Amino acid sequence: MENNTYFHTFKQDISTIELPTRFTFPFCYEPHPLAAMAAQELQHYIEKQNEWTHNFGLDSTGEGLPIGKMFGVLVVKKEDEEIGYLAAVSGKLAGSNKNQHFVPPIFDMLEDNSFFLNEEVLLNALNRKIENLEASAELENAKRNLDLLKSEWGESHDALKSKLKAQKKNRKETRTLLKPRLSDTDYALLMEDMQRQSLKDKQQLQRFQYEMHIAMKQESDHLQELLSTIASLKEERKIRSGNLQKRLFEQYNFRNAKGQSKNVVDVFQDFDNTTPPAGAGECAAPKLLQYAYENKMTPVALAEFWWGCSPASEIRRHKNYYPACRKKCEPILGYMLEGLVVDPNPMQQETTLAIELPQIYEDEDIIIINKPAEFLSVPGIYVKDSVYNRVLQRYPEAGPIIIHRLDMSTSGVMIVAKNKASHKFIQDQFIQHTIKKTYIALLDGIIETNSGLIDLPLRVDLADRPRQLVCYTYGKPAQTKWEKMAVENNQTRVRFYPLTGRTHQLRMHAVHPKGLNTPIVGDDLYGRKANRLHLHAASITFIHPSSKQEMTFEIDPDF
Incomplete structure (x- = not known):
């Protein structure tokens, strides 16, 4: 493969744009101007190309299930100092x-006659x-027959026991009366006859229970035979899937800027002693x-963007x-970036020490911040x-101090306690939902309805904390009333x-399609970054x- 197979030169003049250090x-991150320019060129290609067809869900003409995709661009420098970019898509x-425009996967499991596709055929056959x-009707009939048999024998068993209990009671009453x-x-002589009757009753019950056991065992054995066959097939599927995943992991050996290579299993073990999740290494980055390392290109800047409709939950x-x-990329990229000088993690930078903390009220019990x-x-x-x-x-x-929290990016009124009793008293109001709170937000679009x-x-999105998901199965209830105040620009x-009071509740309820479908201005998690979260x-x-x-405290926003 030639080094420039997937290398794209910029269509615009980049001579005045300074490379990042x-x-x-x-x-x-905020995309570097070169990465943003590369992303725009890639987006233009996606819009205009006719080499492939994929339903991104952006219009009603696409065929098949609409699926949005994450795309990535990597600005690189070749050995001859030429600057260009590579493009990739997450997954297939x-x-x-x-695809002639996107770098290939680290391992192409869809290659004709690959071990993955061959094993997938067997796994699919097992699944079917x-x-x-x-x-099957046979399994359904076996379950139904056993249930019916249990019910019928159970009713007969209860009736027989009631009958024998009544006979025992009659014998007791007869003894008492005739003695x-x-x-x-x-x-x-009477007692001897009654003992024979009692023994006969016990034998009748034992015989009945034996016959019941034999009858139900036949049906139960038939059902267990069917279930065992299914369990055996599932175990075979589990073993095959495990072996296939292990063999797949062996194909994913990541490079870094030092010229080293490490298998994906070792990458995750070294990072947090976990097993790689399915799909690790299939993302764009x-x-x-x-590809850059394999073809002696120096990574300069990276950006990833979403193209298409949003998934239902995230x-x-x-x-x-x-x-x-x-979840998938942090261990991998952490290793792959070794040897590069990388921007510091802004979440680890102490940047707030010069910020004042305005206080609007204080007494012996509380402070309003x-x-x-x-x-x-x-x-x-x-x-x-x-x-x-x-x-x-x-x-x-001071006591526990923090009674409630605001997200780091959110500004506004906050109560803190100066002693334990005040903390408990106000915290109980939060627990009982008697405290009333309002928020003001500026949304990045026009909302037509009024409230x-x-x-x-x-x-929480377990694969991408701290992001949240809408989840009707495991999600916690989250409700927000709202009203429109004004439309501005x-x-x-x-x-x-x-x-x-769920984490990111207002941000998610603003941006989700089933909410207001409009992100809050400056929401860098769910919308677009600005000078701040509004x-x-x-x-x-x-x-x-x-x-x-x-008591009521009200503070107007500065936006």
């Missing part, structure tokens, strides 16, 4: 891994066999870096830039400056009334811990 930190595109057996009237000899907006995913945007409520793993630490510096003997209720359950100012905790109403009077 450090490579992109892939998990939090239009059912194939082969299992599905057919599980849906005073019979001679000792006659009473002894690893493909791009691998938020992906057409043409927006996104960081690399954490106007928390700035991009300021933590509590210390993070790397950044320690926070509302908690600021208050603790002033009042070293409503959004009810979308949320849970094609943006809508709204007031939110959260009825629950979300502000505007007011809070609660009962004061000492006076027991209702």
Whole structure:
């Protein structure tokens, strides 16, 4: 393969654009101008090309299930100093891994007659066999016959036991009645006869139970034989799938800028002692870096963007830039970037020390803070400056302090406690949902309706924390009332009334298609980055811990 097979020269003049001195930190970044230019050229290609067909869900003309895709561009420098870019897509595109515009996968499992496809044929055959057996009339009849038999024998068993119990009761009553009237000899004869009857009853019950056991065992054995066949096939499928995954892992050997190579299993073991998830190495960024290293190109800048409709649960907006995913890519990219000078992780930079923490009220029990945007409520793993630490510096003997939190990017009114009793009193109000809070947000678009209720359950995206997902199966209830305040320069100012307090609730309810379908301005997780997240905790109403009077504090946003 020639080195320039997937190398694209820029169509525009880039001579005035200065190269970055450090490579992109892939998990939090603003695209370098060259990466943004490459992304725009790639988007133009996707719109105009006629080499392949894929339904991105952007119009009603596409065939098949609409699926959006993540694309990536990597600005590179060749050995002759020429600057250009590589392009890649996460996963396969239009059912194939082969496309003249995109770098190939690290391992092409879809290659004709590959071990993956051959084994997939066997696994699919096993799946069909299992599905057919599980849906077979024979299995259904065996289950139904056993259930009917259990029911019939159970009813007969209960009836027989009731009958024998009644006979036993009658014998007891007869003994009691006749004992005073019979001679000792006659009473002894009566007892002997009753013992024979009792023994006969026990034998009848035992015989019945034996016959019941034999009858049900026949049906049960037949059912177990069918289930064992299915279980055996499932075990074979599990072993085959495990062996296939292991063999796939052996094909994924990642390179880094030092010229080293490491298998994906070792990469994940060294990172956090876990097993690689399925699809590890199939994202755009690893493909791009691998191709660059293999062809002696120096990575300069990276950007990834979404193209197409959003998935049902997570938020992906057409043409927006996104960081690399954490679960699959963090271990891999961490290794592949060794040897490059990379931008520092902004989440690990202590940048808030010069920020003032405005205070609007204080008494012996509480302090009301106007928390700035991009300021933590509590210390993070790397950044320690926070509302908690600021208050603790002033009042070293203060109680638990933090009663509730605001997201780092959210500004606005926040209550902190100065003693344990106040903390508990106000926290109980949060638990009982008696505290009233409102937020003001500026949305990046025009909302036509005037008010409503959004009810979308949320849970964390385990593969890409701290992002949230809409999940009707495992999500926690999340409800938000809202009303439109004004439309300003094609943006809508709204007031939110959260009825629950889930992580990123307002951000998700704003951007999700079943919510307002419009991101908050500056939402770098679910929308587009700006100077700040335009979300502000505007007011809070609660009962004061000492006076027991209702108090309301309101702070207007600065946007």
